[in-house]
Amino acid sequence: xxxxxxxxxxxxxxxxxxxxxxxxxxxxxxxxxxxxxxxxxxxxxxxxxxxxxxxxxxxxxxxxxxxxxxxxxxxxxxxxxxxxxxxxxxxxxxxxxxxxxxxxxxxxxxxxxxxxxxxxxxxxxxxxxxxxxxxxxxxxxxxxxxxxxxxxxxxxxxxxxxxxxxxxxxxxxxxxxxxxxxxxxxxxxxxxxxxxxxxxxxxxxxxxxxxxxxxxxxxxxxxxxxxxxxxxxxxxxxxxxxxxxxxxxxxxxxxxxxxxxxxxxxxxxxxxxxxxxxxxxxxxxxxxxxxxxxxxxxxxxxxxxxxxxxxxxxxxxxxxxxxxxxxxxxxxxxxxxxxxxxxxxxxxxxxxxxxxxxxxxxxxxxxxxxxxxxxxxxxxxxxxxxxxxxxxxxxxxxxxxxxxxxxxxxxxxxxxxxxxxxxxxxxxxxxxxxxxxxxxxxxxxxxxxxxxxxxxxxxxxxxxxxxxxxxxxxxxxxxxxxxxxxxxxxxxxxxxxxxxxxxxxxxxxxxxxxxxxxxxxxxxxxxxxxxxxxxxxxxxxxxxxxxxxxxxxxxxxxxxxxxxxxxxxxxxxxxxxxxxxxxxxxxxxxxxxxxxxxxxxxxxxxxxxxxxxxxxxxxxxxxxxxxxxxxxxxxxxxxxxxxxxxxxxxxxxxxxxxxxxxxxxxxxxxxxxxxxx
Numbered sequence: 001x002x003x004x005x006x007x008x009x010x011x012x013x014x015x016x017x018x019x020x021x022x023x024x025x026x027x028x029x030x031x032x033x034x035x036x037x038x039x040x041x042x043x044x045x046x047x048x049x050x051x052x053x054x055x056x057x058x059x060x061x062x063x064x065x066x067x068x069x070x071x072x073x074x075x076x077x078x079x080x081x082x083x084x085x086x087x088x089x090x091x092x093x094x095x096x097x098x099x100x101x102x103x104x105x106x107x108x109x110x111x112x113x114x115x116x117x118x119x120x121x122x123x124x125x126x127x128x129x130x131x132x133x134x135x136x137x138x139x140x141x142x143x144x145x146x147x148x149x150x151x152x153x154x155x156x157x158x159x160x161x162x163x164x165x166x167x168x169x170x171x172x173x174x175x176x177x178x179x180x181x182x183x184x185x186x187x188x189x190x191x192x193x194x195x196x197x198x199x200x201x202x203x204x205x206x207x208x209x210x211x212x213x214x215x216x217x218x219x220x221x222x223x224x225x226x227x228x229x230x231x232x233x234x235x236x237x238x239x240x241x242x243x244x245x246x247x248x249x250x251x252x253x254x255x256x257x258x259x260x261x262x263x264x265x266x267x268x269x270x271x272x273x274x275x276x277x278x279x280x281x282x283x284x285x286x287x288x289x290x291x292x293x294x295x296x297x298x299x300x301x302x303x304x305x306x307x308x309x310x311x312x313x314x315x316x317x318x319x320x321x322x323x324x325x326x327x328x329x330x331x332x333x334x335x336x337x338x339x340x341x342x343x344x345x346x347x348x349x350x351x352x353x354x355x356x357x358x359x360x361x362x363x364x365x366x367x368x369x370x371x372x373x374x375x376x377x378x379x380x381x382x383x384x385x386x387x388x389x390x391x392x393x394x395x396x397x398x399x400x401x402x403x404x405x406x407x408x409x410x411x412x413x414x415x416x417x418x419x420x421x422x423x424x425x426x427x428x429x430x431x432x433x434x435x436x437x438x439x440x441x442x443x444x445x446x447x448x449x450x451x452x453x454x455x456x457x458x459x460x461x462x463x464x465x466x467x468x469x470x471x472x473x474x475x476x477x478x479x480x481x482x483x484x485x486x487x488x489x490x491x492x493x494x495x496x497x498x499x500x501x502x503x504x505x506x507x508x509x510x511x512x513x514x515x516x517x518x519x520x521x522x523x524x525x526x527x528x529x530x531x532x533x534x535x536x537x538x539x540x541x542x543x544x545x546x547x548x549x550x551x552x553x554x555x556x557x558x559x560x561x562x563x564x565x566x567x568x569x570x571x572x573x574x575x576x577x578x579x580x581x582x583x584x585x586x587x588x589x590x591x592x593x594x595x596x597x598x599x600x601x602x603x604x605x606x607x608x609x610x611x612x613x614x615x616x617x618x619x620x621x622x623x624x625x626x627x628x629x630x631x632x633x634x635x636x637x638x639x640x641x642x643x644x645x646x647x648x649x650x651x652x653x654x655x656x657x658x659x660x661x662x663x664x665x666x667x668x669x670x671x672x673x674x675x676x677x
Contacts, residue, residue: 006276007269015279016261019286023257024250026293028301028342035233036347039226039395048214054235055204059227060401066201077189080112080131081182104156105178112143114183128193129183149179208232233344256341263334264289272327274637277587280431281322285331287427288315293338304344308352308409311416312336313380316357317364321424321435324481325361332357352387359383360417373421377414384410434543439483442546443490449540450490456497459505463601464490466657470597473653474646475590478638485590488549491542492594495533495550502526505605519566523559523579530554530583552591553598554581555632585635592636593646596626600650610658619650 035045058066112129117140126137144152208214214232215225264285268275275281292315299307315335319328333354340350363379366372388406392399428435441447445454454461468489475485500506501513502525514522533550563579586592600622607614623643626632633643 006273007265009276009279011279012265012276012282015283015286016265019290020254020257020261022290023293024254026290026297027253027257028297035229037221037226037229039221039223040397041221043215043217043219043221043225045217047216048229048232050208050210050212050214050232052235053207053209054232056206056208056228057231057234058203058205059223060403062205063201063203075126075128075137075190075193077128077135077186077193078112078114078130078183079186080129081184100156101153104153108144108149108152109182112183113149113179113181114143114145114185115181116145116147130186130189143183146179146181204231260289260334260337263337264331267327267330267334271330272323274588275323275327277637280433284322284427284431284433285319285335288318289335289338291315292335293342296338296342300343306409307339307343307345307349308384308406309412309416311413311420312339312353313357313360313413314417314420316361317417317421318424318427320361320364321437322428322433325365329358329361332361348391352384352391355387356380356383374418377418380414380417381410384413432544434484434545436483438543439487442487442542443483445490449494449536449542453494453497457493457500457503457506459507460493460496460500460503463505463605464493467492467594467597467601470601470650470653471590471593474593474597474649477645477649478589478593478642480590480593484545485593488546488590488594489597491533491537491546492549492553492598493529493533494536495529495531498529498532498536499525503529519562519569519571520578523562523566526559526562527579527581530581548584549591549594551584552586553595554583555585555595556583557581557632585632587635587637589636589638589642592633592638595632596622596646597650599626600654604654604658607658612655615654615658616651619647619654623647 035048037043125140127140127143128135128137129143130136208228208231214228215221219225221229268282268285275285292312295310296307299310316328316332319332323331336350336353336357339353340346343349359379360376360383363376364373367375367379385407388410389399389402392402424435424437427433428438445451450461453464468486471485471489472482474480475482496503496506501508501511507513514525517525530550530553534547537547537550558576558579558581563576566575566579567573586595600619603618603622604610604615607618627643
């Protein structure tokens, strides 16, 4: 099918129209901040005058400095205990000079008594004391600790002692026994108050008013100017919304999305136009585009910075699962464009995910089995970290403002990729697509159906292995799908296990299954294996692409041996239908390769002479027959140049398969050797 003709399918444009409508609905109704700037670079736009009042946001460094400053100024929080004061005053009242001493104790407990301050520096700070339902900030110097309280009371006592008798009474008393702190430190509330203080740090410092200059054309974007631009951008995106007509804005969104969809078509046209042979693949690509847009809009509206956690690279794996890498990466780069348009840090986020997606595709091609898949997460994490460091060096010239929270976001992103990849099986079911991993599983010779074939029809199983080797070699040379053709070759003759003795490769020595059958009867028995193969494949739920190989591996050719025998026995040459297979002409290059490999391998087995010339003539005659005599390749999407390459590959591999072996010499009997001596 010609490349241009593939685009005449009306289903293509219906699907595009539906995608366009859905995308416009999803697209947010606000203008985008179109200025692109970078610290140290020239402002190439016209002079920017503020159209509104907006606050100047503090930089991350300023906010971090304020938080560190508050961390060093934690205000201790104490609770006042009234009952302690009453109990202790009762004890004190029994002492001599009780009125004066009682007053001293009352004043101490009224001010507040703590055990001791955590450090002497606390004396210069403020503490919070809660009495009842009221909390007050008071200087720490106004509060007594055990040492200062004891000194104060002792001074009062000293002033009252007038004779040695009374002095001896107080010397026998330990004042420490009469002091019990009535201010209790509350660590939980202290931490809560500190956290609230940090939460109340103002994120802004000053204002820019309407009509004030932000940046002049040709001016270098310094750190201060960049902060003004960041503040203006934040205000624009969060509060301004649409300043123009909503209808004009929607037209702009429609044109933007239409451009992206045209780019998708362009990639398909230039790289993989055969995708339209299976429209489900095209629908799948459009679904991925919508998913990228939906996720970007949804997460961006909640918290734009969390877009770094979105596992966009898993979309690259979804593409690789169903398409070749040479097509997957170009289409992935286009599907990511909503990230560039919709996210605040569009350029950075787009390029980072483009780079990480490429790394993911490469690593997954080597690490796609078992626990090795988890190593992809390591590759993704390292790629993100490298890309982020690169952008920080470009933007700031250093790593002083490295956001360490990104380390957790990148780790989450890498884990999400592994968690989201199993959805590929759901997509396969939804769109009737077969992933590469599914084909690899089907190609495992320990798979139940293949083991059954090897047990019931060992000759057919060996034939299938040889056909698979021939087909793989040819597919590699012309850029065919190796995983697909490997699986197709292994299952193409699965129908033979219903009646294995009917086929010569499975016949027991000395047994001829067809000796008692007429050519027509034998032909009917042979032809049945295609229909029965389809039934077996459907029963075991093999993918449709594998069933297509069963249907096309004989196409609509004839059972040549029995047709010729029929004619030689006097049959009517025009009576061909009883000898024709009920198959379908191959459409893809993989189906064409398998049909040719199946025929040439079977014919090569029946040859007596496996010389280089005999093999070459066999292959040449087969290709001439398939192209001209029976026209079995009329619908196949394969060029004459590719067929010529396949022909040469077959010749080389058949010569290697049937090359001459050395003849081992017969060992003389030992008795004969002795007699000769």
